[in-house]
Amino acid sequence: MFFKTEKHRDLFTERLRLRAPSFLDVNDVFDFCSDPASCKYADWYPHKNKSETREYIAWLKRKAGDKSYTWVIEHREDERVIGTISIVDTDYSGKIFTVGYTLSRFYQHKGYATEALKALIDYLFKELFAERIQAKVIPENEPSCKLLERVGFKKEGTLKKGAFCRTECVDVFIYALVK
Numbered sequence: 750m751f752f753k754t755e756k757h758r759d760l761f762t763e764r765l766r767l768r769a770p771s772f773l774d775v776n777d778v779f780d781f782c783s784d785p786a787s788c789k790y791a792d793w794y795p796h797k798n799k800s801e802t803r804e805y806i807a808w809l810k811r812k813a814g815d816k817s818y819t820w821v822i823e824h825r826e827d828e829r830v831i832g833t834i835s836i837v838d839t840d841y842s843g844k845i846f847t848v849g850y851t852l853s854r855f856y857q858h859k860g861y862a863t864e865a866l867k868a869l870i871d872y873l874f875k876e877l878f879a880e881r882i883q884a885k886v887i888p889e890n891e892p893s894c895k896l897l898e899r900v901g902f903k904k905e906g907t908l909k910k911g912a913f914c915r916t917e918c919v920d921v922f923i924y925a926l927v928k
């Protein structure tokens with residue numbers, strides 16, 4: 750089976766809705782994408798203004814439904830967008846997915862990333878028939894390593910220069926969850 754080209758559905762958890770990004774999300778997305786602490790380990794630089802955020806949302810929309818897809822993480826109670834979670838890449842067979850995520854600093858340490866990632870894992874295994882879900886993490890990013898381990902990912906080793914981060918290729922841990 751080759752990767753799906755249609756867009757993905759919304760995913761719901763007890764406290765969150767994962768849905769397609771909208772231009773109406775600009776203010777919320779800017780709040781965390783402009784915060785150096787929230788994107789310390791991201792491969793992009795903090796947004797300097799809302800037009801950069803609008804461009805970012807436009808880019809997410811353009812690439813949606815191809816090999817990659819980003820959901821915004823909406824807090825169901827206050828309807829704020831508090832982060833993003835993504836299929837960063839899908840291999841040619843459509844069975845191996847690389848995932849990534851970012852959460853607003855103000856919503857960290859409350860279990861939201863765990864909740865969102867579990868929903869994505871469930872969706873990938875049950876509806877997209879994933880055989881392997883993987884994530885690359887910069888070794889210093891302890892919260893991300895903890896998150897992956899919390900939901901069952903196993904660290905398989907280090908990929909030397911395994912990810913491009915802003916200006917250079919850097920070593921990363923490779924984590925995976927296998928069916």
Ligand SMILES: CC(C)(COP(=O)(O)OP(=O)(O)OC[C@H]1O[C@@H](n2cnc3c(N)ncnc32)[C@H](O)[C@@H]1OP(=O)(O)O)[C@@H](O)C(=O)NCCC(=O)NCCS
Nearest residue numbers: 787790850851852857858859860861862863886892893896
């Ligand atoms: C990686 C990242 C998403 C992890 O966020 P997080 O807040 O640590 O993860 P969660 O939302 O799942 O919260 C888990 C923590 O909340 C605590 N918690 C509090 N209330 C909770 C609840 N109701 N349910 C579950 N956990 C709860 C857990 O005990 C856990 O604490 P601990 O880390 O001290 O063990 C976040 O650090 C981030 O966005 N970083 C910047 C972007 C980034 O680095 N992305 C990854 C690139 S690879």
